[in-house]
Amino acid sequence: MAHWLYRKGVKSTEQMTNLPASLREELTKTAALTRSEAIRESKSSDGTTKFLLRLSDGETIESVLLPYPDRVSVCISTQVGCSVGCAFCATADGGFLRNLTPGEVIDQVLTLQEKAEARVSHVVLMGMGEPLLNLPNVLKAIHILNDEVGISMRRITLSTVGITPAIRKLAELDMQITLAVSLHAPNDELRKKLIPYAAKFPLNDLMSACRNYANTTKRRVTFEYLLIAGVNDSPHHALELSKLLARIMCHVNLIPYNEVAGKPFKKPSRKAIEDFRRVLEQNGIEVTQRIERGEDVSAACGQLKRRNA
Ligand code: SAH
Ligand code: SF4
Secondary structure, three states, X not given: OHHHHHHHOXXXXXXXXXXXXXHHHHHHHHOOOOOOEEEEEEEOOOOOEEEEEEXXXXXXXXXXXXXXXXXXXXXXXXXXXXXXXXXXXXXXXXXXXXXXXXXXXXXXXXXXXXXXXXXXXXXXXXXXOOHHHOHHHHHHHHHHXXXXXXXXXXXXXXXXXXXXXXXXXXXXHOOOOEEXXXXXXXXXXXXXXXXXXXXXXXXXXXXXXXXXXXXXXXXXXXXXXXEOOOOOOOHHHHHHHHHHHOOOOEEEEEEEOOXXXXXXXXXXXXXXXXXXXXHHHHOOOOEEEOOOOOHHHOOOOOOOOOOOO
């Protein structure tokens, strides 16, 4: 059954043709499959495609397909909406509706794989929702993606706003996934303004959980840093960030802000981004910069929004 579900991607138990007819009938009655339906898709000029998927209860989520010459990556959601309420994020506006089930998380990968007509190689849990606030379902989905769909743990990235106790729990599980922590500010005062929820998780403690994660799993932690013009993008912030990360096995992923209608935040100039990057590098921090894709269809991570027009 796992082969039919996860390798063949059947849409109904009727399609599991090597099972006895009586069993298929029984399964159809008691364990009917529910798969999402892609009700809208918008393709960017660079090939990035954003899908609006309708779930079995009529709620909608978004998932993004990112085809590259050497791999196929998908950015998927873990919740319908999000309760964290970051000031800059489009998903925050609709509030939280519900957690996705493990099946709904996996379904996104299978559905986008069908659309791409190619095997998905990389999965980023960076769409709508906070994965560590839906940890049991997300863990179950990750294990099935690894065991049954065949996606290597090292090619799965989980992005979190930084729920410290859940990061400690993840470290205990010692999985080989990449942990990406959305930092966005080098001190508590500024971070609380951007992520009011972060008040519950002071940076000191969060950093110690990240250090523990890196030491236990021997995997470098990625710190995502959204650059917002005039808010957190000065060389002074970069220096403070370098000090904060000095003793952690990590790298920083700089993300220029994608402007969201109705929010006061702006994207920094190219020069501000380069200056920020230089300070980090001069202080021995490894930096990558997110390649901006799918901007014309608002498919950038964090721009996904329920009932998007
Ligand atoms: N809840 C998780 C994962 C989903 S958000 C988290 O916060 O990490 C994925 C990433 O997109 C986060 O780093 C988030 O801060 C970022 N993001 C949110 N809104 C954005 C925007 N408008 N432009 C660029 N990145 C954004
Ligand atoms: Fe939720 Fe992440 Fe958006 Fe914050 S950035 S509101 S945690 S989805």
